[in-house]
Amino acid sequence: MIPASALDELRARNPVPDIAGRWVSLRRGSRAGRFIGPCPLHSKDPHAKDSTSFECWADGWVCATCQDGGDVIRLVELYERLDFRAAVQWLGGAQEVDPAEEARRAREQAEAKARAARDDNAFRERERADLWSRWSEAKPWPGTPVDDYLRLRRLVAPPGALLRAHPALPYVVAATDAQSRSGWRRLHSGPAMLAAILGPDGRFAGLHITWIDLAQPKGKLTLTHPETGEALPAKKVRGSLGGGRIELLRSAAPTRLILGEGIETVLAVYRALLTSQIPLEGMAMWSAISLGNLAGKAADHSRLPHPSLRTAAGRVKRVPGPEPDPASKAVPVPDSVVDLRLLGDGDSDPFETRLAMARAERRHARAGRRIHIAWPEPGRDFEDMLVSR
């Protein structure tokens, strides 16, 4: 047994950004003490400037794509493929700690933890208030550029969908130079489709934003960073995503739920249902925003080698498997749902998507509930599939 105090000392000696920074290029995050960048475990390009999936701070890390996180020891375990003891050795080994030093460190840690929790809460509340005011400024979408965007994509939004049109939403990025006092730089301002994200408790938790440019073939803004030249995404998610959902077709106590990853996928299926005249009573249709949110995290032991992908270190990438971790966050499927349809999106890696959908199926299984997974087959879309079922 390594005493807890020795492990704390080892962690304090090896801040996560220092260790992860040996493997990937990290950038300062928007919160104090946070760093973001490519993930040492899954990213193909360790120096990609637009990666945001991996976030770390002095004593922890998370990756939204790996759906994983932990302390520095866990990061070394996963990256170097070592067991716990070997990872501790790799980090310089555990050292004896004298009791006075131990007490001092415990005090310091408790204070730092309390401070971080306060900062975190304050940050989250500020962010939520800011996003709520953006949502309040926005208008119903009929007759706005959002309407035109949907029409261009041949999509229809159900009346009552939690979507709105913002006339001129700023697009900001973290400033790369020291001149910006706010730490942010505005690159664009224009019409945007806002989708409200509801948290697991049903409260407003954040926004999914799509900037619109109707001159583009897909109707979405194309933007490049003026300094780095990198292509910037037309969509952003802000606020608390964990366990969140976007309600597109709403029903108070749905018996049927169609749950997909992206807004557009779900809306395409909605249009197909309208055309096929399948009755919509008691049906809800939600976007889970991300695959991780649809399926939740995989259980610790449930990681499988990817058939082709490699990590930045050139090792076989291990991806989250089919066994769910019920303690992790995912979209909560209401108890009233007896018929659940999960939409497999074609956007993400097919191998990982299949595992995530298998995980979602197990996670959301209940007695008396039927679960189907719908896949868009090559050359077909959800419209054909749902109509022929």
Ligand SMILES: [Zn+2]
């Ligand atoms: Zn990762």
